[in-house]
Each structure stands twice: as structure tokens, then as C-alpha cells.
Amino acid sequence: MKKLAVLLWFAVPVLVFGQDKDKFINDLMRKMTLEEKIGQLNLVTGGEATTGSAVSTDVEKKIRSGQVGGIFSLSGPAKVRRAQELAMQSRLKIPLLFGMDVIHGYRTVFPVPLGLAASWDMNLIERSAAIAAEEATADGIAWTFSPMVDICRDPRWGRIAESSGEDPYLGAKIGAAMVRGYQGDGSFKENSTMMACVKHFALYGASEGGRDYNTTDMSRIRMYNEYLPPYKAAIDAGAGSVMASFNEIDGIPATANRWLLTDLLRKEWGFKGLTVSDYTGVNEMIAHGLGDLQAVSAKAIRAGTDMDMVGEGYLNTLGKSVKEGKVTVAEIDAACRRVLAAKYDLGLFKDPFKYCSEERAASRIYTEKTRAFAREAAAKSFVLLKNKNRVLPLKPNQKVAVIGPLVNNKENMGGTWAVSEDRNNSVTLLEGLRNGPAKAEIFTARGANIYSDPQMDANAALFGKTTGRDSRSDREMLDEAVAVARKADVIVAALGESAEMTGEASSRTQINIPDNQVELLKALVATGKPVVLVLFTGRPLTLTWENDNVDALLNIWFAGSEAGNAVADVLYGKVNPSGKLPVTFPRNEGQIPLYYAMKNTGRPHSGNPGFEKFRSNYLDAPNTPLYPFGYGLSYTTFRYSAPVTDRAVITAKEPVTVTVNVSNTGDYDGEEIVQLYIRDVEGSVTRPVKELKDFKKVFIRKGETVKVSFTLDVSDLSYYYSDLKLQAEKGIYEIMTGPDSAETEMVKLELR
Numbered sequence: 001m002k003k004l005a006v007l008l009w010f011a012v013p014v015l016v017f018g019q020d021k022d023k024f025i026n027d028l029m030r031k032m033t034l035e036e037k038i039g040q041l042n043l044v045t046g047g048e049a050t051t052g053s054a055v056s057t058d059v060e061k062k063i064r065s066g067q068v069g070g071i072f073s074l075s076g077p078a079k080v081r082r083a084q085e086l087a088m089q090s091r092l093k094i095p096l097l098f099g100m101d102v103i104h105g106y107r108t109v110f111p112v113p114l115g116l117a118a119s120w121d122m123n124l125i126e127r128s129a130a131i132a133a134e135e136a137t138a139d140g141i142a143w144t145f146s147p148m149v150d151i152c153r154d155p156r157w158g159r160i161a162e163s164s165g166e167d168p169y170l171g172a173k174i175g176a177a178m179v180r181g182y183q184g185d186g187s188f189k190e191n192s193t194m195m196a197c198v199k200h201f202a203l204y205g206a207s208e209g210g211r212d213y214n215t216t217d218m219s220r221i222r223m224y225n226e227y228l229p230p231y232k233a234a235i236d237a238g239a240g241s242v243m244a245s246f247n248e249i250d251g252i253p254a255t256a257n258r259w260l261l262t263d264l265l266r267k268e269w270g271f272k273g274l275t276v277s278d279y280t281g282v283n284e285m286i287a288h289g290l291g292d293l294q295a296v297s298a299k300a301i302r303a304g305t306d307m308d309m310v311g312e313g314y315l316n317t318l319g320k321s322v323k324e325g326k327v328t329v330a331e332i333d334a335a336c337r338r339v340l341a342a343k344y345d346l347g348l349f350k351d352p353f354k355y356c357s358e359e360r361a362a363s364r365i366y367t368e369k370t371r372a373f374a375r376e377a378a379a380k381s382f383v384l385l386k387n388k389n390r391v392l393p394l395k396p397n398q399k400v401a402v403i404g405p406l407v408n409n410k411e412n413m414g415g416t417w418a419v420s421e422d423r424n425n426s427v428t429l430l431e432g433l434r435n436g437p438a439k440a441e442i443f444t445a446r447g448a449n450i451y452s453d454p455q456m457d458a459n460a461a462l463f464g465k466t467t468g469r470d471s472r473s474d475r476e477m478l479d480e481a482v483a484v485a486r487k488a489d490v491i492v493a494a495l496g497e498s499a500e501m502t503g504e505a506s507s508r509t510q511i512n513i514p515d516n517q518v519e520l521l522k523a524l525v526a527t528g529k530p531v532v533l534v535l536f537t538g539r540p541l542t543l544t545w546e547n548d549n550v551d552a553l554l555n556i557w558f559a560g561s562e563a564g565n566a567v568a569d570v571l572y573g574k575v576n577p578s579g580k581l582p583v584t585f586p587r588n589e590g591q592i593p594l595y596y597a598m599k600n601t602g603r604p605h606s607g608n609p610g611f612e613k614f615r616s617n618y619l620d621a622p623n624t625p626l627y628p629f630g631y632g633l634s635y636t637t638f639r640y641s642a643p644v645t646d647r648a649v650i651t652a653k654e655p656v657t658v659t660v661n662v663s664n665t666g667d668y669d670g671e672e673i674v675q676l677y678i679r680d681v682e683g684s685v686t687r688p689v690k691e692l693k694d695f696k697k698v699f700i701r702k703g704e705t706v707k708v709s710f711t712l713d714v715s716d717l718s719y720y721y722s723d724l725k726l727q728a729e730k731g732i733y734e735i736m737t738g739p740d741s742a743e744t745e746m747v748k749l750e751l752r
């Protein structure tokens with residue numbers, strides 16, 4: 001009874017609020033002309049960062065005449081206020097919605113999403129989104145085009161840097177954490193929260209050949225089990241909007257795919273929010289071969305794409321399509337209602353200037369607090385891939401030679417999609433080491449350009465960033481670097497990709513460190529001094545030679561505003577690295593796609609070294625990766641016990657606890673990410689050999705042992721069958737625990 005009273009107490013204000021909203025929107029829509037409704041569906045760009053050839057024109061005039069629903073890539077309270085004032089001069093004074101690609105931080109830049117994912121730290125990731133929202137909203141933004149939750153198993157695709165990697169379970173957790181961070185409790189009462197946009201719906205990370213914007217083709221069962229879970233999790237976490245992807249699915253581009261945007265998203269998943277096309281995604285369907293602008297615009301709105309980003313296909317053709325009976329007013333009403341609802345939920349009708357506060361802009365952006373967080377997040381994203389003879393951490397009295405094209409390169413610290421960063425703020429590696437605790441003697445040289453070929457260097461430097469090319473010859477730079485290196489006790493080689501070698505339209509067929517940089521590395525190794533490779537990258541790279549020949553390898557991804565300080569923290573042992581790979585690093589490109597959750601085939605390789613004829617493997621390389629998913633070292637060492645379950649049988653009513661003891665057997669306190677995988681060995685469909693189902697990040701003091709427990713229930717064992725029903729099948733499951741996806745120990749469990 002008491003419970004019922006509590007329920008009613010909550011339900012009443014919600015109902016009243018819901019009625020208010022419906023009534024408000026109904027009243028408003030009764031006053032709107034068809035043109036004004038279509039105007040609400042038009043999303044234009046303010047031009048601060050553009051990724052397509054088309055840009056918006058005559059924006060001021062269009063706003064005044066009610067032909068614009070929202071603007072993205074326009075920031076700063078003054079500019080946003082000015083645009084909103086224009087909207088207040090339109091007939092119905094409907095406020096504009098201001099969006100932006102706030103992807104991994106706003107002015108204070110955090111590691112690229114793939115790097116953040118390597119922290120496996122959901123609180124940290126949620127906080128990163130909350131801080132990004134606090135900064136962006138202070139600068140006028142109410143809507144971010146994030147999180148990007150596309151699963152990617154092909155590191156040739158440059159946008160893997162914007163993703164959380166290859167795994168649906170980890171990706172789902174991260175997607176939900178980001179939504180919570182951006183949207184807070186989802187009430188948008190505070191002007192420090194903003195609406196999230198889950199993208200790119202769907203399967204964008206599965207483009208053929210890893211070539212951006214390319215076709216995808218996939219079975220439904222794979223979609224449901226492996227690619228859709230992160231979108232669903234982000235939507236279940238309350239994301240207010242969804243962006244359609246550029247690629248096609250079952251032969252129909254996502255933007256016009258009714259099965260995707262209406263049947264799956266709205267009917268099956270119950271999504272109530274706003275959908276938006278990607279940048280000129282509507283118009284691009286002309287190139288896909290789906291008809292002229294009027295035809296593709298009609299297809300998009302009828303499929304369920306509410307807003308048209310930049311292309312103005314809706315603005316210019318929907319009126320005509322209604323007259324000709326190709327689109328109904330009801331279809332336009334439905335889309336318009338959802339745009340208005342988003343504005344209502346954000347509180348923009350109450351106060352169109354809610355996000356325009358000069359005071360907040362001056363006090364909340366790029367502060368001591370946000371920078372301290374960026375430094376912490378960066379250090380937690382680093383993955384130690386090798387540390388022979390404990391060359392790391394460095395000793396304060398060692399003379400260090402820091403060498404490479406990115407050693408002192410402010411433009412390339414933030415990584416891709418850091419459109420709101422102030423590049424001058426970035427702390428470079430050299431600056432970080434000079435601020436370092438040791439005040440060690442530091443020598444430096446550039447050693448190489450990113451690429452030897454100037455054209456390749458130019459390709460690797462989009463979005464107004466440069467690689468800071470040096471005009472000297474490769475030989476001159478290399479000779480200078482070797483001479484500098486000889487003066488030091490230890491060499492820190494900072495090599496890899498420039499910021500824009502990953503990100504949109506940055507696919508590569510060869511994912512190595514460019515050859516000229518490897519030549520430099522070879523010369524540094526030949527000096528006989530210990531070499532620490534500090535790797536800049538937004539994707540898995542092929543590092544076989546590097547792994548065999550350098551002493552230590554620290555992958556720092558693109559670490560953001562505080563990159564240099566964080567690198568110094570880790571190199572000097574102030575922070576013990578704890579990141580683990582959210583994606584597999586292959587040995588060579590021919591192995592791609594390579595991911596841990598593979599199927600077994602009927603003729604699996606035995607796992608022993610060497611080629612096996614008539615088994616599923618290659619003549620010229622093993623099946624195993626160079627570094628598996630979940631892998632990462634620490635300055636300390638951990639020992640795992642075998643997993644133990646508290647019962648041998650799991651049922652719908654009785655969950656099982658799996659326990660593993662983890663001991664810190666080394667010389668440093670440290671954090672460890674303990675992972676749990678499962679395998680169904682008696683399925684009616686084939687299942688991956690391993691699937692991540694839980695993980696815990698634990699701090700363990702040196703010499704201590706902690707008991708790590710996981711609770712598994714039937715839902716953890718369930719998956720989508722051929723009929724696309726989610727079920728758990730009775731039978732035997734293997735439960736595996738360990739420090740990464742390759743090194744696990746197993747216990748069996750029966751589901752009855």
C-alpha cells in the first residue's frame with residue numbers, strides 16, 4: 001500500500017508534465033504552416049567544422065523566416081545568442097537547437113574515445129562526458145553528436161579512433177556511461193547537461209575493406225548479437241537522439257531505411273526521441289542511386305529521419321512532395337513534433353537563452369579542475385605493451401633523449417574530432433617531460449617527418465592541422481637524432497600517426513608506423529641504448545618489428561590537452577599504467593578482420609606453434625594477434641588463481657558467483673582489470689569462442705591478494721537465436737577469467 005502511494009506521488013507530476021508538453025506542442029503545431037513545420041526539420045551548419053562539400057547559406061534570412069530548426073558548429077554565448085535572437089524575430093519565435101561534435105571533451109580535450117575505452121573505467125568515462133557537457137553548455141551548446149558506439153573490427157577504418165573498439169559488451173557499457181555523463185538525470189533542469197545523440201545508426205564500423213562510407217552487409221543474427229547492443233544500451237540509458245549512418249544496410253542507406261529507423265528503433269526498442277541524418281546524408285542517397293533530391297528526401301522522412309543535416313533536401317522538396325501526394329502531412333507532423341519535443345525537454349521554450357551565459361563561459365571552460373581531470377584520464381588510457389628488463393619507469397637521474405616528429409607538436413596532441421580545442425593549450429611530450437618530477441637532463445631532436453613523402457604528410461594533416469613538416473632531408477634529421485641519442489642514457493622515441501591519420505575519411509591500407517619513422521627507430525635501436533617507444537595512434541597498428549626490438553612500448557593513443565604531463569607521470573612512475581586494449585592489434589593487415597570473439601570453425605588450429613595443413617590458418621602467419629583484446633601490462637605483476645563457482649548449476653532463479661583471487665606479486669601498488677568471458681559449447685547456433693561478460697577494475701597494494709567476485713545470471717548467458725529471439729539455452733557453458741582475452745583459466749557451468 002505504502003508502495004502504491006509512493007508510486008502515485010511520483011506518477012502525478014510526470015503525468016501533468018507530460019500533458020503540459022503534449023498540449024503545448026499541439027497548440028503550437030496548430031499555429032504552424034506546413035513550411036514552418038518543414039523549417040523545423042532543417043539543421044544547418046555554423047561552419048566551425050565541416051566534413052562535407054556543402055555548407056549552409058543565407059542562414060540569417062532563413063532563421064528569421066522560420067526555415068531553420070537547429071544549427072551545429074556554432075559556439076560561444078555571443079554567437080549563439082545572436083542566432084537565437086534572430087529566431088525570436090521569426091513569426092512563431094520557436095527557439096533554435098544548437099549542436100556540436102563534442103566527442104572527447106570540449107575545450108579541455110580528453111583522450112580519443114578508443115583511448116578512453118582503454119581505461120575500462122566507467123566512472124571516469126561518465127565524468128569525462130559530464131565535464132565535456134559542462135564546458136560545451138557554457139559555450140552555448142545543448143546537443144552533442146556523441147556517443148559514437150559503432151563496433152569496429154577493422155583497424156583500417158580511421159573512425160575506429162572515435163569508437164570504443166571491437167567488443168559489444170564493453171561498447172554497451174561505455175555508450176550508456178557517456179549518455180549518463182552528458183544528460184545527467186535526463187531532466188535537463190541544469191544548464192550544465194545536454195542532449196546526447198547516439199551514432200552512427202547503424203553498422204557504420206563494418207564498412208567493407210575498412211574504407212570510410214563504404215557498403216556494409218551483415219546477417220541479422222550477427223547484427224543483433226555483435227553490432228546492435230551498444231546502440232541499444234545507449235538508447236536504454238535515455239539518449240535523446242539518434243543519428244543515421246552513411247552506409248547502407250540490406251541495400252538501403254540507413255537514412256532511408258524504414259526497417260532500421262522505425263521498425264527496429266521505434267517499434268522494437270521503444271525509442272521516443274529525435275532522429276537526424278548525418279552530414280548531407282539525405283542528398284548522398286542520390287549518389288547511392290536512389291533517385292533525385294525530391295525522391296531521396298521523401299524516402300528519408302518516410303523511413304523515420306526527422307532532421308536533415310545541411311543538405312536542405314527537406315526544405316527544398318518536401319512541400320512539393322506533399323502536394324504531389326508522395327509524403328503525407330502526418331509524416332511531417334510526426335518529425336516536427338519530435339524536434340519540438342526535444343526543444344521542450346531541454347527547456348528552450350521556457351528560456352531560449354538558457355545556454356547563453358558569458359559568466360559560465362568565462363568560469364567553467366578550461367579550468368584547473370578540467371585540466372587535472374584531463375591529466376588523470378590521459379594517464380589511465382595508456383596501455384603498456386612491453387617493458388623488458390623494467391626499463392620503465394625511468395629513473396630521475398637518467399639522461400633522456402626524446403626523439404620524433406610528435407615530440408613537441410601542439411597541433412597533434414588532441415587527436416581527431418577535437419573541433420573545439422585550443423591547440424595552443426596542449427601540453428606536448430617535451431613540455432611534459434620538462435615539467436616532470438625529475439628535472440632530468442633532456443635532449444631532443446625531430447628525427448623524421450610523419451611521412452617522407454610530402455603528399456602523404458599533407459593527407460595526414462586535415463582539418464587545418466599540420467604535421468609541422470621539417471624541410472631537411474630524412475638523412476639529415478636521422479643523423480642529428482642519432483647524435484643526440486648518443487648523449488643520453490635512455491631514448492624515448494615518440495613515433496606513430498599524426499592526429500588526422502585517424503578519424504573521418506582517414507582509412508589506411510597499411511597500418512604500420514610510416515617507413516621513414518621505422519628507419520629512425522632502427523637507427524636509435526642500433527645505438528645500443530635502451531629504447532622506449534611512446535606510440536601515438538588512433539587505431540591498432542602493426543608493430544611486430546617494434547615489439548621484437550624496442551625495450552618498452554607505451555601506447556598513448558591521442559591523449560588530449562594534458563598529454564605531455566600524463567606521459568611524464570607514467571614514464572616516471574608517478575602513475576602506474578593500468579589501461580588494457582579495447583581492440584585487437586593484428587600482426588599484419590592480412591589477418592584483418594581479427595578479433596577475439598571469433599567463431600571456431602570445424603577445423604580450428606590447435607593453438608600449438610606452426611602451420612597446420614587442412615586447418616583454418618594461414619601459410620605465412622599465425623592466427624594469433626600481436627596483442628590480444630584486453631591486454632595491457634603494469635609496472636607491477638599480478639598472479640591469478642583459477643576461477644571458482646559457488647554452484648555447478650545455474651537456473652533462472654539462482655545466479656552463480658564466480659570468484660578469482662588476484663595477487664599483486666610485484667614491487668608497485670597497481671590497478672588491474674580482471675576480465676570474465678563465457679562460451680556456450682552446446683548451442684543450437686555457433687557462438688564465439690570467448691565473449692566478455694563482466695570485468696572489474698581493482699586496486700591491489702603490492703604483496704596483497706584480493707578476491708574478485710562476479711555474479712552471473714541467466715541474462716548473461718542469453719543471446720539472439722536464428723529467429724532473433726533473446727534466450728538462454730540449457731546446457732554447458734565455459735566460464736573464463738584472466739588478465740586478457742588470451743590468457744584465461746576456465747571452469748564449467750551448467751544452465752538447467
Ligand code: BGC
Binds near residue numbers: 049051199
Ligand atoms: C560525421 C558525424 C558528425 C557530422 C557533423 C559527419 O561527417 O560523420 O559523425 O557528427 O559530420 O559534424
